[in-house]
Amino acid sequence: MTDRSASPRFALNHMTVPGLDMAGLFGLARRLGMDEVEIRNDLSENGSPAKGDIRAVPAGEARRLAREAGVTIISINALQRFNAWTPERAAEAVELADYARESGARALVLVPVNDGTGQADGERQRNLREALTALKPILAERGLTGLVEPLGFEICSLRSKREAAEAIAYVAGENVFRLVHDTFHHTLAGEDAFFPGLTGLVHISGVADPALAYPEMRDAHRVLVDERDRLGNAGQIRTLLEGGYDGPLSFEPFAQEVHDFQEPEREIAASMVFIRHAFEKAAA
Template identity: 35%
Template sequence: MINTNRFALNRIAAPALGLSEFFDLATSLGMEAVELRNDIRGGSVTDGIEGPKVLRMAKAAGANGVKIITINALQQFNLPSARMKALGELESLLTLCRELECPALVLCPNNRPDDGRTAEQKFHDTIEALNTYAPLFSSAGVRGYVEALGFGISSLSSIQTALKAIGESGASCYRVLIDTFHSYLGPDKPEFFDDPSVIEKIGLVHISGVEANIDKSAFTDAHRMLPGPKDIMKSAELVQRIERAGYKGFYSFEPFSPEIQSLEKNELARLVRASIQYLQEVCL
């Protein structure tokens, strides 16, 4: 069974909560870890609060505090035309990671329909970006978690391709971020995650579920609920597979659905507990 303290909460689940409330919610669920974001609440990771103060707030939450395990995310990391902007943003985010004692920053690929690059060029640009950013990550003592987005317009939709790019970069500061939603949409076969050599390169796993009775080509982030028995993606089966292959890290709830985000705090907590219990039962 997956211990409750191996589950984490991404702030996208409760964007209306202030940081103290969010940290307290996580600890009330038996969690020890959370993820913060730069795409909600006006784009401020810390709601305009200085990093050292946020760190103190996190450590004071609940009985034992909570660890900020990632900041989501550096966007369009592999798009050359956005490179200068990304470098400036990366430096700021890495500084904040250090202030928050946060060990990792998520890297998201370009995901826009006007990307006219060939697959070969996208791969080359991904390697080039990883090489460019690696000295900054290494200097800061922070890892980069490369996330493949499974959407058809994504410039990096495969974890297998992401791992190949990381390998060709030769940089040791990177890991991959697995997302059950994007793994379902993307080209990688579930059997790919049976390989222990793949599992050891995973930094984090994002989990969500989809209950809408629609074709997966119509899936959007707004369909992402909490994993449960009605999940047509069967995220729990991927979690079970990853567990059996030896994964020992965190599983972070990342539900983008407005239906989840608008829940009152106690109701959200109830549903997260139910999802944890469901995943624990599947992964006995």
């Protein structure tokens, strides 16, 4: 199989720079040499849409901004609690899928229930299959991919990529659904399985705090990947690329220290250099 690890490409998730509006996000991505971005519907301040939140930007305007900047919107992040399927969730899925189609986005990220409920063996698999069955025609009719993102937290109802892959196969959804491999969540879940052929997106972030045990790690600890990284990002991504994954590596740090960067372009560029050098070292 061809080794693609020598030429990783990057994308920019809006969570990296939530203080920028959508046009600012697109412009920053281009200055960094990226042409793929992820926009979000969960960037809020005091319960109101933030200036980067898609709820504040009409879909047609998002499409125009992306076209003018020369970027592709690879996903909208996210339909939350997707595996607790209700009439309200169905309506939200249709609303987000319509926005995705009209904005030119290619996929909708699907985030599972993460509050300690729905974890029982049998129950969680049943709930997952029900949700995927219902989402399949909603996404397919709009030409969208559903990106299923297991979360590594111990309270999550979907921690395993293997379980997600089995559910996708159960609903014959391979033409509609793909996995998100998040390097943070992969580590927290303790899962050693990789599914490069079924992976549609990779989220990258690091954890630098040496005092944290893995079960103690939270989104607030997720920083840009550098020499302090405890998650083994370079090894994870290399495994995926060597296995045939040919999509982008999308920066998704949540830490406030990243959001407060005065020069995010410089910091993100440095992380890109570090990751590329790590690949070169591993390939030597």
